[in-house]
Amino acid sequence: MPVASHIDQNPRTSKGHKQVASKTVTQGMQAKQGYETCIRRRVKVHMQGIAVDRAVDLTALKGYDDLRIELEKMFGMKGELYCGGPWSIVFIDDEGDMMLVGDDPWVEFCKLVRKIYIYSTEKVKKMSSSCKHPSSYVEC
Structure with a gap:
């Protein structure tokens, strides 16, 4: 039995x-x-100039380097997302603030991120200078 x-x-x-x-x-x-x-599995990614958003699985990545490499593959970019390059990665956090990727420890970033954007570095600088709290943007 x-x-x-x-x-x-x-x-x-x-x-x-x-x-x-x-x-x-x-x-x-x-x-x-x-x-x-605590950790969002799939996060939408929008690139300036591209109409269709994509999604990235943060749990499959080990850190910011993996994220950068994955985004470069996703959008057909090679070495363009490095610090000081033509493109910058920013994200919207859980409070609706826009921040540059890399400022927070990886695990904290995974908890906070709601959407990721890839903008031209020039656009990010313009947004940063017109922002009420420019300290929320981190320059490389």
């Missing part, structure tokens, strides 16, 4: 066992959901 059937047939242990099992499953699901809300 399978163990589960034996437990279900025992009226004294059946209810208690089911409650413990249910509680364990619920805690596991809550932990998983909490993890998923």
Whole structure:
């Protein structure tokens, strides 16, 4: 006789066992959901001049270098996303602020990021100079 059937047939242990099992499953699901809300799996990426957004899976990346390489592949760019290059990577955080990528530790960035943008470095400089809080933009 399978163990589960034996437990279900025992009226004294059946209810208690089911409650413990249910509680364990619920805690596991809550932990998983909490993890998923901390680190977004797929984040939309918009590049200036391209009409269609793409998405990147942050959990598949190990850090900013991997992100830069992935974005370069995604948009057919080779070596154009380096610091001081023609393009800059910025992101919108959970409070709606726009920031340059690389300022926060990777794990913190993964928690904060809502959307990633690739803009010309000139456009980012113009946005930074017209921003009320220019300190929210980091120059390389």
